[in-house]
Amino acid sequence: MACHATSAGTGLGLAITRLNLRLLGSDLKLESALGAGSTFRFVLRLPTAEALAASAATAAHGEVKELEASAQGKRLLIVEDKPDARLLLRALLAPLGFAVSEAENGAEAVERARRDPCDLILMDWRMPVLDGLEATRRIRALPLARQPKILMLSASALEEERRSVLAAGIDGFLRKPLQEDELFEALERHLNIRFERSARGMATPSEPPPPPVTTDLLRALPEACRRALRIAIEELNRAKLDAALAQIEADQPDLARGIAQMARRFRYKELWALVTAV
Numbered sequence: 001m002a003c004h005a006t007s008a009g010t011g012l013g014l015a016i017t018r019l020n021l022r023l024l025g026s027d028l029k030l031e032s033a034l035g036a037g038s039t040f041r042f043v044l045r046l047p048t049a050e051a052l053a054a055s056a057a058t059a060a061h062g063e064v065k066e067l068e069a070s071a072q073g074k075r076l077l078i079v080e081d082k083p084d085a086r087l088l089l090r091a092l093l094a095p096l097g098f099a100v101s102e103a104e105n106g107a108e109a110v111e112r113a114r115r116d117p118c119d120l121i122l123m124d125w126r127m128p129v130l131d132g133l134e135a136t137r138r139i140r141a142l143p144l145a146r147q148p149k150i151l152m153l154s155a156s157a158l159e160e161e162r163r164s165v166l167a168a169g170i171d172g173f174l175r176k177p178l179q180e181d182e183l184f185e186a187l188e189r190h191l192n193i194r195f196e197r198s199a200r201g202m203a204t205p206s207e208p209p210p211p212p213v214t215t216d217l218l219r220a221l222p223e224a225c226r227r228a229l230r231i232a233i234e235e236l237n238r239a240k241l242d243a244a245l246a247q248i249e250a251d252q253p254d255l256a257r258g259i260a261q262m263a264r265r266f267r268y269k270e271l272w273a274l275v276t277a278v
Contacts, residue, residue: 067097071193075099075118077148079109079135081127088266089122091236092180096195106135113139118148120191122174125154125165133168140169149190153178180264210258213271217255219278221248229259230275233268 018028021042032038067074076098080086086102094100101116103109107130109121121139123132130138136150152165155176165173172186188194211217218226225247232240241263249256262271 066095066196068194068196071191072097073099074120074191074193075101075116077101077103077109077112077116077118077121079103079106079121079127079132080124080153081105082124084269085124087236088268091238092183095238106130106132106138109135110138110142113144113148114142117144117146120149120151120187123150123152123170125152133165136165136168136170151186151190178266180266210254210261213255213258213262213274215274215277217252217258218274221252221255226275226278233271233275236268 014028021028021044026042026044029041030038031041066072074097076093078086078089078093078100080089080102081104083104086104090100090102101112101118103112105127106123109123110130112118113121123136125132127135132152132154136152139150140147149171150169151172151174152170153174153176154165171190174182174186184195218229221229225244228240228244228247231237232244245256245260248259259271262268
């Protein structure tokens with residue numbers, strides 16, 4: 001790109017472009033020669049249309065109800081310094097048949113892994129006391145009869161950071177904010193298990209995405225439905241949420257789909273703000 005600018009910019013657009021590329025796991029490369037111009041390059045690894053279709057097909061298999069009988073009691077350790085994040089994961093996974101324990105930092109996770117062997121650890125990366133990366137290294141150094149699978153949870157998308165995580169002994173990587181379908185797929189793959197799924201909530205390729213959940217839509221619900229929904233979200237109770245959605249679905253199926261989608265994407269804080277505003 002060669003040009004002769006009459007005034008200089010602030011360079012903000014370049015900084016924003018580089019930040020966006022880094023969030024996508026890439027970076028911006030620059031080659032410049034005085035009087036000749038500049039060349040900007042980046043490489044993005046994007047899924048093919050076939051891969052996206054396969055992902056959509058997986059998500060359309062139906063809502064997860066419980067673990068298959070042979071996998072009941074699989075032991076999971078949730079390592080997360082934020083209490084509400086631990087609560088959300090426990091509320092999602094324990095009712096399915098997992099035996100769930102918790103640790104609030106990496107040091108506690110190492111001690112729990114040493115004392116109480118588990119099948120899989122959901123390990124947050126950024127934590128006080130001891131981060132997830134160093135905790136993983138220490139767990140891998142323990143003389144355990146059987147090493148657990150470890151999935152790293154992080155908002156980072158940088159490819160070089162992912163490589164350092166895998167080098168530390170991590171088995172997989174899950175992006176935050178977590179998506180329910182991605183979490184279940186990862187658990188099935190790494191634990192070699194299967195979930196029993198219901199037909200309710202199955203999507204079809206032609207089905208449009210649900211409309212946004214708004215206070216106006218919630219206000220139109222009967223008071224009993226709103227109360228049931230509020231209690232389910234406040235308690236993070238999946239069974240009560242499913243029961244409330246079944247009531248809502250009879251009159252407002254699109255609203256029920258929208259709420260279910262928000263729950264699958266762990267957007268409970270947003271749901272709580274909506275239901276308490278009406």
